[in-house]
Amino acid sequence: MTAAASPDADPRAQRLDKWLWHARFFKTRTLAAKLCNAGHVRSGGSAITKAHHQVRVGDVLTFAQGRYVRVIKVLALAVRRGPAPEARRLYEDLKPPQTSQAMPADAGRRPPGAGRPTKRERRRIDQMRRPDG
Numbered sequence: 440m441t442a443a444a445s446p447d448a449d450p451r452a453q454r455l456d457k458w459l460w461h462a463r464f465f466k467t468r469t470l471a472a473k474l475c476n477a478g479h480v481r482s483g484g485s486a487i488t489k490a491h492h493q494v495r496v497g498d499v500l501t502f503a504q505g506r507y508v509r510v511i512k513v514l515a516l517a518v519r520r521g522p523a524p525e526a527r528r529l530y531e532d533l534k535p536p537q538t539s540q541a542m543p544a545d546a547g548r549r550p551p552g553a554g555r556p557t558k559r560e561r562r563r564i565d566q567m568r569r570p571d572g
Contacts, residue, residue: 453516454491462526
């Protein structure tokens with residue numbers, strides 16, 4: 440038995456903050472714990488307010504990561520925080536993050552004659568208003 444494991448610990452469960460960190464959703468375990476303690480993680484639809492909440496295989500977790508809401512199904516428990524390919528095998532992404540839509544090429548342009556005139560259009564207007572022009 441290791442010093443970190445208690446004798447009554449369930450071998451089929453793992454701390455939520457630790458699992459989120461092992462699965463590489465957060466850079467540090469502290470960040471994962473803060474999100475859990477703030478009540479921003481849901482497991483099976485109910486809010487989790489403690490980082491020591493036990494996560495099991497088959498649980499569905501919902502949490503915000505950046506601008507996206509992640510919906511994750513736990514497939515396996517982690518033994519260590521390994522490389523990214525190993526971490527991806529711990530979960531199934533039920534709602535993959537949406538890709539940001541690329542801005543159209545003409546997004547900042549306005550149709551000619553609409554709104555405030557451009558510098559080029561102002562020069563033409565000034566030229567037409569001059570008595571000699």
